[in-house]
Amino acid sequence: MLMMRSYFSLLRGCKSPEDIAAIARSRGCKDAVICDWMNMYGALRFVAACRRAGIAPHVAVDISSDPAVPLPVLFHSRAGFALLNRLIIRNGGRQIPPPGSTPNQNPHPNTKHKPGGKTSAFPAPLENLAALLELAESPRELADLSIIIHPSRLEHLDKLLQGREQPASPVSPAAQAHPMPAGLPPVLPSVIPMPPAHSLSRASLGGLPANPAPLNIFPGMFPDVSPRELRSRAARRGMKAVSICWGSWQTPEERERIDLLRAIDLCTTKARLDESERTPLSQRLISREEAESRFAMFAAEREQSAAILGAGSADFLMPGRVIFPGFRGLNEDQAWRRLSGLCRRGALKRYGSPGPEVQERLDYELDIIRRKGFATYFLVVHDIVRQTPRTCGRGSAAASIVSYTLGITHVDPLEHNLFFERFLNMDREDPPDIDVDFPWDEREKTLSYVFRTYPGQSAMVADHVTFGPRSSIREPAKAMGVDDEEIGRFIRMWKLGQRDRLPQWLQREASAIRGIPRYMGTHPGGVVITPGPISSYVHTQISPLGWPVIAWEKDAAEDAGLIKIDILGNRSLGVLRDCISMVNRLHGRSLSWNNLKPLRDAETRQFIEGGNTLGVFYVESPATRQLLRKMRRGDYEHLVIASSIIRPAANRYINEFVERLHGKSWEPLVPEVKDVLGETRGIMVYQEDVSRVAISVSGFTPGEADTLRKVLSRKDRSLKLEDWRQSFVQGGLQRGISQEKMDLLWEMVLSFSGYSFCKPHSASYALVSYKLAWLKRRYPLEFFTAVINNGGGYYSRQTYVNAVRRLGHPVLLPHVNRSEILYSVEQTGESDHLTPRPGGHSNTAAPRALRTGLMQISGLSVNSMERIVSSRENSGPFRSFEDFQIRVPTDILQTRALIKSGALDGLEDGLTRPGMFWRLSLGMKRLRDLRHGGAGEELFQDMPVQGWGGRPGTTALPGRSGTRGRPWACLSPCIHLPFFSPVPKRSPAAGGFHPSSFPGS
Secondary structure (H helix, E strand, C coil), rough: EEEEEECCCCCCCCCHHHHHHHHHHHHCCCEEEEECCCCHHHHHHHHHHHHHHHEEEEEEEECCCCCCCEEEEEEEEEHHHHHHHHHHHHCCCCCCCCCCCCCCCCCCCCCCCHHHHHHCCCCCCHHHHHHHHHHCCCHHHHHHHHEEHHHHHHHHHHHHCCCCCCCCCCHHHHHHCCCCCCCCCCCCCCCCCHHHHHHEEEHHCCCCCCCECCCCCEEEEEECCCHHHHHHHHHHHCCCCCEEEECCCHHHHHHHHHHHHHHHHHHCCCHHHHHHHHHCCHHHCCCCCHHHHCCCHHHHHHHHHHHHCCCCCCCCCCCCCCCCCCCCCHHHHHHHHHHHHCCCHHHHHHCCCCHHHHHHHHHHHHHHHHHHHHHHHHHHHHHHHCCCCEEEEHHHHHHHHHHHHHCEEEEECCCCCCCCCHHCCCCCCCCCEEEEEEECCHHHHHHHHHHHHHCEEEEEEEEECCCCHHHHHHHHHHHCCCHHHHHHHHHHHHHCCCCHHHCCCHHHHHHHHCCEEEEEEEEEEEEEECCCHHHHCCCCCCCCCCCECCCCCHHHHHHCCEEEEEEEEEEHHHHHHHHHHHHHHCCCCCCCCCCCCCCCCCCHHHHCCCCCCCCCCCCCCCCHHHHHHHCCHHHHHHHHHHHHHCCCHHHHHHHHHHHHHHHCCCCCHHHHHCCEEECCCCCCCCHHHHHHHHHHHHHCHHHHHHHHHHHHHHCCCCHHHHHHHHHHHHHHHCCCCCHHHHHHHHHHHCCCCCCCHHHHHHHHHHHHHHHHHHHHHHHHHHHHHHHHHHCCCCCCCHHHHHHHHHCCCCCEEECCCCCCCEEEEEEECCCCCCCCCCCCCCCCCCCCEEECHHHHCCCCHHHHHHHHHHHHHHHCCCCHHHHHHCCCCCCCCHHHHHHHHCCCCCCCCCCHHHHHHHHHHCHHHHHHHHCCCCCCCCCCCCCCCCCCCCCCCCCCCCCCCCCCCCHHHHHCCCCCCCCCCCCCEEEECCCCCCCCHHHCC
């Protein structure tokens, strides 16, 4: 039995799942086992690799408390798989690090600890096995597992089964009430199938009914064990041993590399790595010749290994079918009828009186959905979307009239000729993918609804975060003791393309660990919902934000048949929402999310044609604005093209398209693509163009064409792309097309590798772009205020502040009597009441100006901001510095930030900033007395009240002159640009802000 630990035992292995499958094939094995520590992150990749290699895949989980002494547990069907998933979930999985933290920091360095951070000073070696028995819900689940125990744990097993050793980890109340009784057989026989006479009574497991539950435990001939001695020990216990080739490395270099990864994980240097954390020699995978010699005299053990592997493989993890979420207990027929009714009512709202074309298209799509069994999926997405009125359904789903009538998407697929088969067709075997954007600050509420509505059946998709180009240089260098300055020099070399100047050892290690998983992250928005308990399909863990996260990234989740719903946050939707709200409030308009329909507006078209799209989502990059000017087209249809053709590999086709747009004659490469690519003048622009060309030129079926399109966008495309090229070219040659033209078509196909869009996706985003452009054209100050308040867009917020200045609107400093928490627009007639800046113009408000929000003051907490606004609304403007201090108690650092930013300038007491700093530093005790009702004695009456420290009109300290006597003279009298601080996350439900979004909170 070949069994290996992969690099998905995060920083405890160096072999990829594909490497393990290749090793098994090179040794002539018919089966192979991947065995990672307390996770199945790499299981789907391993199953796929074994299928390609023509060998049977098996998955085990090492449930040992000490990773140095393995305790592999194999499952043979979904019953055992679900039980192992529950065990991993119980232990919390490997902890996902919070954003901004060091992912490889071990909170308990050089200690043995269970995944998820649950530690024990003296962990029971078999505590996870005890937990496994406790979690079993049926005899079949235990019978479906094969447990291979290290001989050094046999005595612990005896004690566990005799009730002499209780698990160190928490157990259920039922298990505490009914402890494992003494008197059980000292050992468990380990033959498959298990005779009933040797079964473990379920009465021993938490007082559950006494049903026979065979438990298959086999002592394993691990590399550090004498096979002959193990056979004798197993025989004395009535157990059968198994032959096993187990390891995590093959060469000394790989062993050293794992030690390096351990040092990275523990934030130490390799030289200081504790001996207990170093990779043991016993984890070397012995060669095929060594294995044949070692197990030559142990035929029975080899047969037992074969029997275990013959009990069932892990092929079922990739079922080749879609696993749909359930919806309110409806069966397929009931779900389809409900969906059909919703679509008919939605068609009336969208089209008024739907014509024959609408009815025909709707019937066609509903028929495919019924035959594919996708109705519950659409109902679930519709249920999620209707919780929030402001969404943008995008991706290929926007080509569906069902999505349009349900309100999931907002672009009419008939009017804009969107290709439905890109989204769904009868030949498509993988699940459809519906992506929905929500305003960035409303996404959390949507996710909460999902997990509250589908508890135990929903989770986010994982992101396997790997060592990238820089971290693969930085981290090994740190682990080898290189200082920060030298590491910085190495990184600069890499950036300059001088990789060959790096030390040889660093080049070697950086190349070896690049792409190795470092920690588990969370997909930006992918959510899966299962029809039953999610543990029947995958194990989960909890992210720092409290969301459950599955073990697999999006491609593996798709291979497992799980449907991903993308619930993403989009700042532009927040901009659109806030700008509409401001325009309605300040200008008396009645704009709404749905009644803003600017696609036929001539002024907006000319505005876009001129490339005036700074701040306009999706089309504000320099390249896109330049392209719009070159195209001299600003209508919606050409905006969709412009936003799609901008991709890294398409530069040559962009220039050709622009020339053809302005009159250059052109002929299609082959007549077959004339109708397909007529709209884009013979250039492939959208993802579905790949599919449509493959169908018309090479004779692909819709399913084959869609698979080619997907291969182009996947990480593992290099494994399959050459085969698809041959099929593509060969299909064209058979239809009489020349090799030269097929090669040119294939080059165009390759321009879609990795990064490209489908037309429905671009059409959905272009609709948002058009609405934003309409608002910017008519209400530019409100538009940029909304952009700034939502954190900017393609550029930093300062770019948009500068844009406001260029429009002729002053940008006013933050002020406690005028500023809201966010940026705001000040109306005509309102004066600023700010002291003039030294040597500059008076900072008096223009008829319309942009007022900087309190959020822009670095160091000011959200609580202080809210108290300032609340006190001003309830008790009127602040009259003096002393009045402010009494009404809004803040610590000295926050008060200094307010003074330095100019937010307290121009109050009625006339204090200058130096005067306020002086009172702050010497009057804190007196101010505390005033807050508690002390006498109202005025402080420091001799302080200057006019002018700036060190400038004409300023009174210096007696007997002092120059900067030495005026420590505040070095402080900037006011801010010219906003202080940088993060934009707060708003909580629409509470109407407030998340304190964690502000510094100093």
